[in-house]
Amino acid sequence: MSIIADDDNFKKARVEKNPVIKAETIEFDKNFENCIRPKTFDSYIGQSALKETLKISIAAAKKRELPLDHLLFYGPPGLGKTTLAGVIAEQMGVDIKITSAPALERPRDIIGILMSLKGGEILFIDEIHRLNKVAEEILYPAMEDFVLDMTTGKSQTVKTLRIPLPKFTLIGATTKAGELSGPLRDRFGIIHRLEFYTEDELARVITRTAGILDIEITEEGAYAIAKRSRGTPRIANRLVKRVADFALVKHDGKITETIANESLDILKIDNFGLDNTDRSLLKLIIEKYDGGPVGIETIAAAIGEDVRTIEDVCEPYLLQAGLLQRTPRGRKVSPETYRHLGYKNIKTIDQQNLF
Ligand SMILES: Nc1ncnc2c1ncn2[C@@H]1O[C@H](COP(=O)(O)OP(=O)(O)OP(=O)(O)O)[C@@H](O)[C@H]1O
Numbered sequence: 001m002s003i004i005a006d007d008d009n010f011k012k013a014r015v016e017k018n019p020v021i022k023a024e025t026i027e028f029d030k031n032f033e034n035c036i037r038p039k040t041f042d043s044y045i046g047q048s049a050l051k052e053t054l055k056i057s058i059a060a061a062k063k064r065e066l067p068l069d070h071l072l073f074y075g076p077p078g079l080g081k082t083t084l085a086g087v088i089a090e091q092m093g094v095d096i097k098i099t100s101a102p103a104l105e106r107p108r109d110i111i112g113i114l115m116s117l118k119g120g121e122i123l124f125i126d127e128i129h130r131l132n133k134v135a136e137e138i139l140y141p142a143m144e145d146f147v148l149d150m151t152t153g154k155s156q157t158v159k160t161l162r163i164p165l166p167k168f169t170l171i172g173a174t175t176k177a178g179e180l181s182g183p184l185r186d187r188f189g190i191i192h193r194l195e196f197y198t199e200d201e202l203a204r205v206i207t208r209t210a211g212i213l214d215i216e217i218t219e220e221g222a223y224a225i226a227k228r229s230r231g232t233p234r235i236a237n238r239l240v241k242r243v244a245d246f247a248l249v250k251h252d253g254k255i256t257e258t259i260a261n262e263s264l265d266i267l268k269i270d271n272f273g274l275d276n277t278d279r280s281l282l283k284l285i286i287e288k289y290d291g292g293p294v295g296i297e298t299i300a301a302a303i304g305e306d307v308r309t310i311e312d313v314c315e316p317y318l319l320q321a322g323l324l325q326r327t328p329r330g331r332k333v334s335p336e337t338y339r340h341l342g343y344k345n346i347k348t349i350d351q352q353n354l355f
């Protein structure tokens, strides 16, 4: 999982230190990200239903000369939530301020950001499910009526002060929509789940990235990488870079199907896109728990990962690929998992089906 974890740690460290970071600052620091991150709807590949909805909402907001409704994007990491927020800002022709819920610990953090917003601007809050109660309550009137309700004084002398705010758009992103409080969720006008990308879409992401980085790649080469990218553009982009290094050092620099497969084998990324962490998780359930069900805490302790990484990063793809199932009694694998990992124990598969 290091591919994603590195990225996340970087982002969290940066955002936690600075409650407000302009999108450009993050992008300037991350040169690679900066040049490959799509800035327009045309270069933002896939998610077509969502893009169509957004284009209409943006056109309507522009016609009314009002900011866009508040938006909530949810879905597994690396599917393009932050990227899409940037595309929307670009399309609306407004600035975007980026922060993350863990950076909004004290009331003054969120108040400071809200008061710094200019009319029409976008406030992007990442990991919004981690917002604390106080920050949430400050946000409610800000989202609904564009006001800040501040209380001053103590007990009998307490007074509420209403401070008007410019009209702004809040874009929230989360990998865990289920953990968002009901009242907060209800205040978003548009709520949308980002889907995993198809192989065709990922091959387009890969070809586009290779083009920007001046890497030669065949169509088959792009599909070979796409197949092992777990439906995720961030992973696809990381793999293009790794495979390009391999192609350059071991061959003539061009990525072909054979070279892509060879280097991905060396990186121990299998043809389902699973890496060592995924495989040890699945093997543990098979070998130590007879296919499951087994609790997530037990799995995490046994493979030395934290529960959140497993839930947020490993599981969404394993669930959707049908290699893992969630039951009230814990996680279990499917017959497909046995087959994929090369187990021949048909008896265990039969027992599995009895659950
Ligand atoms: N639709 C897309 N088309 C092309 N590239 C994309 C697309 N979506 C994402 N990417 C690429 O994938 C990378 C990861 O996307 P992004 O950072 O927006 O994901 P995220 O959903 O915000 O992830 P996280 O939940 O970890 O914050 C970006 O750098 C971008 O280059």
Ligand SMILES: [Mg+2]
Pocket (backbone or CB within 6 Å): 081, 082, 083, 126, 173
């Ligand atoms: Mg993001």
